[in-house]
Amino acid sequence: MSLQDALDALSDPVRRAILRELAAAPDWERACGTFDLPVTKATRSHHFAVLRAAGLVEQRDEGSRRLNRLRRPEFDLRFPGLLDLVLREPRVSDVPWPVTDEPE
């Protein structure tokens, strides 16, 4: 798992939202379909695939559900502090949101 893979995986706000939700639940509790994400089903699958490839998420199928585990200890060992930054990040709905794209 390279730093490039990790940064690429973490540079998407939807993927960071998935990681924060996963961190708030016990291992293997959350199925992919239970995440409330503003994306299509195909995009959701893509995001989970990226997280899995980057070593951030482990998955196993249970019946028709695909359950997830955040690989926090492994990832922390490889990239100390990085996941903490993501999990501490305020949710978009909690922070003032820029309503203009004018230059500062």
Next chain:
Amino acid sequence: MSLQDALDALSDPVRRAILRELAAAPDWERACGTFDLPVTKATRSHHFAVLRAAGLVEQRDEGSRRLNRLRRPEFDLRFPGLLDLVLREPRVSDVPWPVTDEPE
């Protein structure tokens, strides 16, 4: 400075190479033109602009040279550990490089 800006800025290997070179020199010693990068002059300027906008680099002009300072203390305060991960990253030339793109 948002985590998104920081991750976007750090997700490019050329920009990480710039940061590692900057970290190895005293503040305000390195001019933009002194970095040996495998990119055009325009792309180099773009990379420095992204690093500046993300709060990673401070610049000042001295004659015809644009000098740089890595904003390490400020960035460390905002995103503890993140820059360390980048500065510890092995250079591409130091690591085994995959020579196949076949699926694992």
